[in-house]
Amino acid sequence: MATTHGKSVHRPPGDRTRICETTPAPEGRRERHGWRAVLRRDRVLLLLGVPGLALMLLFHYVPLLGNVIAFKDYQPYLGIWDSPWTGLKNFEVIVNGDQQFLNALENTLIITVLQVVIIFPAPIALALLLNSLLSERLKRIVQSVLYLPHFLSWVVVVAVFQQLLGDAGLLNTFLRQHELGTVNLIGEPQYFKSLLVSQVMWKDTGWATILFLAALSRIDTTLYEASAVDGASRMRQLWHVTLPGLRSIIILLLILRLGDVLSVGFEQIVLQQAPVGAEASEVLDTYVYNNGVLGGSWGVSTAVGLVKGLVGVALVLGANKLAHRFGERGIYQK
Template sequence: MTRFAQAVAESTRSVPVPRRPDTGRTRVTWRQRLGRDRVLVLVALPGIASLVLFHYLPLLGNVIAFKDYVPYIGILESEWVGLANFAVIVNGDPLFLNALGNTVIITLLQVLVVFPAPIALALLLNSLMSERIKRVVQSVLYLPHFLSWVIVVAIFQYMLGDAGLLNNFMRDYDLGTVSIIGNPEAFKALVTGQVLWKDAGWATILFLAALARIDNTLYEASAVDGAGRARQLWHVTLPGLRSLIILLLILRLGDSLSVGFEQIVLQRETYGADAAEVLDTYVYYNGILAGEWGSSAAVGMVKGLVGLLLVLGANKLAHRFGERGIYQS
């Protein structure tokens, strides 16, 4: 070995490269990682700032649930009242119980009707042989998602109102009329139908993507074994969608007590508070308009805690059934 080669070997041994004991890869510090991914970090900064500014910092305002909050003197100067604001929940305030009951019923309807609808639509679209027809149907189904709730409510009133297209058609053929718009008994079904029409098509995107990831050889093998379309659906397709279904269901449970503030507040005056009051509108009308800031903040806090507990419990249950859920415990 020449002197030059010996010098190179000595210099290499004198500066050892740190390696991970398990993988043998060069260890990268967080500063090196930050410098390497600086472009991605800069792109993500506006989203992170928005999340912190409009979602996490406002959580500090939940302290007014424990105070007799008066906007004119501020949070710090308002009197501390402890758990007194939670009396509307503990003592069963009739307005709160009415809003809670309506929220639970609408949530159950949406879970039972709206949640499975995108799965069925995705399966139907996936079964279409013509790609052109599939694209046209997808475009038609996606379009309502981009309409605001103001437009959606106006469309339903124009279609189903007393002077709407449906009742005019029924009058022309002496079929009588149906009372939907303005009928408190029909409100919950109407709200569910509006959500179904507006968002079911858009939600199919996730399930269509999941269907595209299912290996076609599984269908071929099941066909060789004599499985028909129904058995392929049950033993191949649905197991391929199971993880996504559980994930979305867990997320839906976390948001279960929020059933669409804008959609319902636009129709509350038409149907009345007894039928159309939910927890979100209760907080708005009882807190912002009536000035009961503390009790409304208490209701909002309890609603958030219930959603958190539902997510944690559903995720734990998913782990027991061998699914990943939304995070690994």
């Protein structure tokens, strides 16, 4: 009689075969061993991820501690901890409806609606158009051309638009040469929001199509063949096969977009704010910068930024819960 893990195993006399059957280890012990094995197996990949994780902690999570300034009368020469507490006084600019704040909020909401309505569907339409190209070589060439603007900084993008649409740009030079008058699209407040939307669309639409093209490649081609046999037209296939295949990624990206719903492009706007004035161009991000960094109202600016972040979190959580109710995965499971 032999024992394995505390249990007796009977075998005939003279049987010298080695006992290979063992009782399973306790659940907790096996799970701990499994985690150690996974960590040991993936140690190289985990070590490669350490610098990125450190940068995220350093520049995204550690600065969150500075939100305590929203509840203080922050003075740089006193420091964060020695500055006097003011409670919720810095939030009065939001509650009482300061005119400058309301103007920034209105501009932010208008630009956000324009970006969600116009810019968000643009990569979907572009991905569908690219996917319809029969020539793979032509498709790769078009994709490469459309991706390039994403790698340009906003300084370069703004300079390109000024050279094309500014008062002394290519368009007005052509109009002057043919005595057709001039149209100054750069620097006019009434065109500013449309200008922002067009710049974002030109810069980022091509890059955003990557996810939708990847999702399109995962749709089973037999679904198209079956629908074609049933007599479905191209529009019917688009509505009943393609769009349902893209639904999960569309909902995911839309939920993530809601997290940045009050962030509409700080660098892009700051570079073009001076010619059009604050009334047409001030948004919440530039409000925080102009009043905090430049104006010295650190507490008020931090309070506005804190509320903006909390609104983004609330929108993401609410939209994700709504997606779960409609049977979608969202950004995380229940």
